Amino acid sequence: NIFGGEAFSPQSRAALSLLGYCYYHIHDFSSAADCYEQLVQIHPEAEDYKLYYAKSLYKACNYTEAMKATFLLDNPAYQAKVLKLQAAIKYGEEDLSGTKSLVEQLPSDDPDSEINLGCLLYKEAAYEEASKKFISAMQVLGYQPDLAYSIALCYYSMKQFMPALKYVSDIIEHGIREHPELSVGMTTDGIDVNSVGNTHVLRETALIEAFNLKAAIKFHLKNYHGAQVALTDMPPRSEEELDPVTLHNQALMNMDSKPTEGFGKLQFLLQQNPFPPETFGNLLLLYCKYEYFDLAADVLAENAHLTYKLLSPVRDFYLKLFFFFLFLIFAFSLKVQEAKNKWEDDVIKRAINEYDEVLDKYIPVLLAQAKIYWNMENYQAMENIFSKSYNFCQDNDVWKLNVAHVLFMQKNKYKDAINFYEPIVKKHYDKILSISAVILANLFVSYIMTNQNDKAEELMRKIEKEEQQISYNDPEKKIYHLCIVNLVIGTFYCSKRNYNFGISRVIKSLQPYNKKLGTDTWYYAKRCFLSLLENMSKHVIVLPDNIVQECIQFLEHCEIHGKHVPAVIEPPLQEGHLHSEKNTVTYETRLLKALFYEIIGWNQ
Numbered sequence: 001n002i003f004g005g006e007a008f009s010p011q012s013r014a015a016l017s018l019l020g021y022c023y024y025h026i027h028d029f030s031s032a033a034d035c036y037e038q039l040v041q042i043h044p045e046a047e048d049y050k051l052y053y054a055k056s057l058y059k060a061c062n063y064t065e066a067m068k069a070t071f072l073l074d075n076p077a078y079q080a081k082v083l084k085l086q087a088a089i090k091y092g093e094e095d096l097s098g099t100k101s102l103v104e105q106l107p108s109d110d111p112d113s114e115i116n117l118g119c120l121l122y123k124e125a126a127y128e129e130a131s132k133k134f135i136s137a138m139q140v141l142g143y144q145p146d147l148a149y150s151i152a153l154c155y156y157s158m159k160q161f162m163p164a165l166k167y168v169s170d171i172i173e174h175g176i177r178e179h180p181e182l183s184v185g186m187t188t189d190g191i192d193v194n195s196v197g198n199t200h201v202l203r204e205t206a207l208i209e210a211f212n213l214k215a216a217i218k219f220h221l222k223n224y225h226g227a228q229v230a231l232t233d234m235p236p237r238s239e240e241e242l243d244p245v246t247l248h249n250q251a252l253m254n255m256d257s258k259p260t261e262g263f264g265k266l267q268f269l270l271q272q273n274p275f276p277p278e279t280f281g282n283l284l285l286l287y288c289k290y291e292y293f294d295l296a297a298d299v300l301a302e303n304a305h306l307t308y309k310l311l312s313p314v315r316d317f318y319l320k321l322f323f324f325f326l327f328l329i330f331a332f333s334l335k336v337q338e339a340k341n342k343w344e345d346d347v348i349k350r351a352i353n354e355y356d357e358v359l360d361k362y363i364p365v366l367l368a369q370a371k372i373y374w375n376m377e378n379y380q381a382m383e384n385i386f387s388k389s390y391n392f393c394q395d396n397d398v399w400k401l402n403v404a405h406v407l408f409m410q411k412n413k414y415k416d417a418i419n420f421y422e423p424i425v426k427k428h429y430d431k432i433l434s435i436s437a438v439i440l441a442n443l444f445v446s447y448i449m450t451n452q453n454d455k456a457e458e459l460m461r462k463i464e465k466e467e468q469q470i471s472y473n474d475p476e477k478k479i480y481h482l483c484i485v486n487l488v489i490g491t492f493y494c495s496k497r498n499y500n501f502g503i504s505r506v507i508k509s510l511q512p513y514n515k516k517l518g519t520d521t522w523y524y525a526k527r528c529f530l531s532l533l534e535n536m537s538k539h540v541i542v543l544p545d546n547i548v549q550e551c552i553q554f555l556e557h558c559e560i561h562g563k564h565v566p567a568v569i570e571p572p573l574q575e576g577h578l579h580s581e582k583n584t585v586t587y588e589t590r591l592l593k594a595l596f597y598e599i600i601g602w603n604q
Contacts, residue, residue, distance in 0.1 A: 011042060020052065025200060029060035040072070047075045054085055061274055063093050080106060087116055096123055111140045118150065127157045145171050145206035152213055159353055161217050168217070171210040172233075179205060182235040195238045207235055212245050219253060227253050244269055248276045255286065262286070270303070280310045362389075363398055370402065382406045397424055401439065414446040421446065425459075433466050437481040441488030448489075460485070483509045483516045487524045494528045497540075500547055503532060507554045513561040519569050522562070522585050529555075529592055536599050548600060552593065559589040 020035030036053035043049060050072045057066035067089050073082050083102055090098040100120055106113040118133030131154035138147045152167035176184050179201060183193045196202060211234045218226035231250055242250070251265035266283040269275040280303065287296035300307055366389060373381040386393075386403045393399035404420035407413040421443040428435050440463060447456035460482075467479050486509030493502030506528045510516045529551070535541045543551075562585025570583075581587065 013039065013043060016042075017049075020056070024052070024056060024059075027059075027198060029056045030062075032056040033060055033062070047073060047078055051078060051081060051085070058085060058089050058092065061092065063089050080110070084112060084116070091116075091119065091123075094123075096120060111137045114140075115147070115150075122150075122154060122157070125157075127154045130154050131158075143174070145174060145204065145210075149206045149209045149213065152210070156213060156217060159357065161221065165214065165217060168210045168214045171206050172214075175205040175207040175210075182207065184235055185233045187234075187236050188229055188232040193236050195241060196235045197237065198241055198243075202235060208243060208246060212249055215249055215253065224253065244272060244275050244279075248279055248282075252282060259290070270299070277310055280306050284311075359392065359396065363393065363396060366393075366399075367402060370406075374406075377409075379406050379410050383410075397427075400424060404439075404442070408442050408446060414449040418443065418446045418450065418452075429462070432462055433470070433479065433481050437484035438488065440481065441485040444485055445489060445492050478515050478518075480516065480518075480521065483521055485509075487521060491524060491528055494531055497535070499532050499535070499541060499543065503528060503547065503551060507550060510554075510558070513557050517558060517561050517565055517585065519566050519585075522558070522565065522567065522588075525558075526588060526592065533592070533595050533599060548596075552596060555589045555593045555596070559586050559593070562586040562589060 016035050016039050020032045020039065023029070023032035023035060033053060033056035036049050036056055039046065039049040040053050050069065054066050054069035054073070057063075057069055067086065070082050070086050070089070083105055087099050087102040087106075090096075090102060099116070103113060103116040103120065106116070114133050114137040118130045118137065121127075121130035121133060131151050134147050134150045134154065138144060138151070141147070148167045148171050152164045152171070155161070155164035155167065172184065175182065182196050182202060182205065183191075184207065186193045202208065211230050215227040215230035218224075218230055231246070231253060234246070239247075247265050248269055251262040251269075255262040263283075263286070266279055266286070269279045270283060280299075284296050284299060287293070287299065366385065370382045370385050373379070373385070383403075383406050386399070386406065389399070400420045401424060404417050404424075407417035407420065421439060424439060425432070425435060425443055432440070440459065444456050444459055447453070447459065463482050463485060467482050470477060470479055486505050490502045490505030490509060493499075493505065496502075506525050510521060510525060532541075532543075532551075536543065565585040567583050567585050567588045
């Protein structure tokens with residue numbers, strides 16, 4: 001703002017130069033380019049201004065004009081800098097062959113040449129060769145955080161997460177040691193600190209990149225809390241100062257708790273240039289997940305150019321992709337076997353990584369196809385789809401889990417479902433609460449339906465013991481595993497019209513109410529009560545008085561503890577809002593209690 005006064009003296013070289021410098025370092029590259037363009041016109045003899053003008057245009061992603069600007073520099077002393085900038089422009093345009101031809105013109109002993117070749121190899125997915133280039137450059141230049149980050153990124157892309165985390169940890173430790181003023185980790189610790197801004201020092205430390213990569217690794221390893229902590233451990237910045245990658249990762253990793261904010265951030269990013277290419281696909285997937293299909297269609301229509309650039313063609317998508325991945329999996333399985341026959345450890349490791357990577361891409365395609373039949377409740381068709389991939393996927397837990405669910409839903413295949421649920425549960429038996437409660441509940445029901453009551457009781461005791469231990473160590477912590485298992489069992493028996501046992505299980509599931517009563521648990525409990533009331537009103541069943549009394553007492557307890565518990569969580573993008581007084585568990589329990597009184601004649 002101070003130097004904005006140069007408008008009153010437009011020929012001031014000092015003011016324009018300083019203003020351009022300031023704009024460049026606060027990342028307002030378009031304004032920086034305007035300043036340097038004026039300086040080039042006023043002082044055509046100053047080669048530095050021509051270089052800064054081209055750099056500003058490049059940073060502003062105006063690649064065509066940036067390339068034109070480099071042609072203004074004909075001084076031989078600037079040849080190496082111009083070549084590097086032109087290579088960077090071609091790289092930004094994703095013209096890899098053009099980039100390579102320019103990089104090869106640089107002196108072979110120039111460390112930047114090695115780094116540039118590493119970047120090219122990375123783009124070509126030659127991650128191991130790329131990492132060697134970056135390591136070689138670091139040996140010449142010494143430790144540099146940005147090079148350490150590039151090496152970590154290569155290991156991450158090869159799914160070698162431990163070496164990647166080592167390099168990330170080195171960057172973070174180096175940043176904390178050299179720059180304690182950047183307040184790393186203080187936000188996570190709950191300390192109120194001011195923004196450190198997007199300073200040159202912060203960019204040199206590569207801390208932002210390191211924490212984003214750490215979050216991605218933790219997220220990939222399904223340590224979602226660790227991923228969130230990695231983002232809050234970053235040097236503190238205000239939201240308007242956040243870079244696109246951080247904003248994107250914040251949106252994804254907090255989507256379950258803050259979906260409205262997440263959608264807003266992804267929508268905002270889509271309007272920026274540049275934005276992380278994953279933004280487009282992730283926004284579409286999340287719209288579909290939350291069933292906002294009309295919004296997904298709008299995004300596709302408004303961004304047709306991105307559809308062709310960032311998404312696969314739709315025509316024959318499933319069929320082509322299905323057989324393509326089957327072919328790849330078969331080819332890589334042969335490659336793994338050949339490597340094992342030769343006893344070459346490095347080759348075996350690389351072949352297995354390639355095989356796992358293809359399998360990780362194939363399974364979501366398989367599940368997406370199966371989901372169509374799941375929505376149609378055509379479980380036999382789903383079973384047929386899964387059977388085709390048995391040879392390749394039989395050791396994959398995600399695949400096994402989905403097969404188990406399909407078998408469980410067919411009601412006459414509980415024994416087969418056990419064969420798929422059991423290995424998953426046994427694998428994590430020592431930490432049984434790390435397993436989804438739905439898996440445990442389905443396995444329990446399967447045991448009951450196949451007369452394996454001893455196993456069912458043992459499973460229930462194990463869950464109870466684990467929950468008691470956690471409650472002892474942390475009395476305030478809410479744990480829902482036993483609650484959900486009992487809810488599923490209760491729902492199952494209610495569906496079989498064994499309401500005496502089913503309703504008692506549902507009632508037991510929400511005790512103690514201050515820890516177990518929530519929006520989700522209430523949703524499943526009230527469904528059982530509504531089913532019960534419907535059958536009572538039709539005189540299909542008659543409840544004993546003691547069970548009726550239990551039901552009334554249960555609803556009274558829920559009425560007391562449900563005053564501040566929402567009955568329904570509003571969808572993140574809903575325009576109208578639910579009535580705050582009516583959208584509570586307390587309000588709904590009163591309605592259910594009134595229905596009970598009416599059906600059993602207590603209000604007469």
